[in-house]
Amino acid sequence: MHIKEVAKQLNTTPRSIRFYEEKGLISPVKASENEYRLFTEKDVMRLSTILALREIGVPVNAIREILENQDMSMRQYLDVQRSALFEKWIEMKDMIETIDRMLDTDKENITENIYALSQHLKAMKNIRKGWKDKWNFDKQAADYDQNIKMHGYRFNVHQDYENALAKATETIQLERGDSCLDIGIGTGNLGSRFLKEDVHVIGVDQSEEMLKRCGEKHPDIELRKGHFLALPLLDNQVEGAISSYALHHIRDEEKLLALAEMNRVVKANGQVCIVDLMFLNDQHRERVLNAFHEAGNSEAVDAINDEFYADRSALVDWFEMHNYHVETYSFNNILSMVYAVKR
Ligand SMILES: C[S@@+](CC[C@H](N)C(=O)[O-])C[C@H]1O[C@@H](n2cnc3c(N)ncnc32)[C@H](O)[C@@H]1O
CATH class of the missing domain: 1.20.5 (Single alpha-helices involved in coiled-coils or other helix-helix interfaces)
Incomplete structure (x- = not known):
């Protein structure tokens, strides 16, 4: 095919096609007698991909990477x-x-x-x-499920992990056909519990490797790359938003934006359920840290200070201020559930 025919077929201009050729994204052969470009079926397909990606805002350099990188799928x-x-x-x-x-x-x-x-x-x-992933969750993905079963030397953050996930599952009321968003889904241990109730589960995570691992374990979960602070969903999309052991990776001021994001994507009468490492309030945090300190348990103090355990009372205040009915539950000194229903 000649350039004009290709341009017509793809609803573009010969000038645009020449531009992508100059940028090295396509290289049609040239006829020996007159140097006219000749486009094969494959060239046209490649060009249609380029045009589609440009239309959704992918920069030219990123398109080159996409076309050249065989490891990542479209x-x-x-x-x-x-x-x-x-x-x-x-x-x-x-x-x-x-x-x-x-x-x-x-x-x-x-x-x-x-x-x-x-x-x-x-x-x-x-x-x-x-926000930066200072814990390198991509690297943790392969062994995550194994590691949560191991106890730390003198401090076990995953004490009551199974209880907490079970409690969240029985607390949030979802029906067949409802959509539930699991933020920081990791390998899918919480979100997957809703699949048997025929709930449509959407898992969001910032880590490609966690998403990959989750997809291998639970092909029925819809996975999306995304962040607590910019959830990849339009407004009022889901009946439920859940999150387990993820919120303590973002700072307190980020948490408030994360709650606003959950509020944005949850429908009216929707529910939010967070199970995570948190203290009841600032005084409680101080008491628990002091107790570990006095017991010489620096493993616990360092682990807590390396992350951003929430102040539960601040989460509750936020939800109440935004017209949610809120219930809380403590599993142990550092692990709580906050369940909030949008009025
Ligand atoms: C400790 S794992 C918990 C995984 C799973 N929810 C569970 O309960 O087993 C934390 C997960 O949260 C994700 N995460 C941490 N910070 C995040 C953020 N700001 N936005 C989205 N995901 C985040 C990590 O990539 C990781 O997969």
Whole structure:
């Protein structure tokens, strides 16, 4: 096929096709007699992929990587791109909401108020961008299920793990056909419990390797790459949002944005259930840490200080302020459940 025919078939222009050729994404052979480009069926297919990826915002360099990298499937790349677009979309939403608040501000103090709102927005942007996986969950994925069964030397974070997952499963009320989002799904130990009730389970995780492992164990779970701070779902999509042993990997200020994200994706009357490492409040945290310290249990103190155990009372306050009915349950000194129903 000649360039004009290809352009017509793919609803693009010869100029665009030449651009992708210049960037090295396609290389049609040239006829020896007149140097006209000749496109094979395969070239046209490749070009249609390039155009589709450009249309959903994938940069040219990333397209080159996708086309050259045999290890990652197209579905995985699409998933990564969706996650990146959700991050942008949520940033745009924050900006639009800030403009709305700026417009609502009274005329007298408009300059100060607009500045204060812009600084709040800046802080939110920094929080959303600041998270790093300092635990390297990709590396943990292969052995995760085995490791949770092992007890630490003098401190076992997974004490009551099975009880906590069972309690969350019996607490959250979901029906056949409902959708349930498991955030920080890891290898799927909580989310998979809902499959037998014919609930549609969507698992989100920031770690590609955890998602891969989860997919191997539970092919019926829909997996999406994503983050607590930019959930890869549109608004009001799920009846339930659950999370186990994941929230303590984000800081307190990030947790509040994460709760707002859960609230965004959960439908009216929806439920949120979090089981995680947390203290009842700041005083409780101090008491527990002091007790470990006095007992000379530095393993426990270091493990706790390496992560961000929540203040349960702050989570409860947030949900109540946002019109949720909240119930809590303690499994042990460091492990609790927060169950919240959207009114
Ligand atoms: C300790 S594992 C828990 C896995 C599983 N929920 C369970 O109960 O066994 C923590 C998981 O949370 C994920 N995670 C940590 N921080 C996250 C974040 N900010 N956004 C999304 N996932 C996160 C990790 O990649 C990991 O898979």
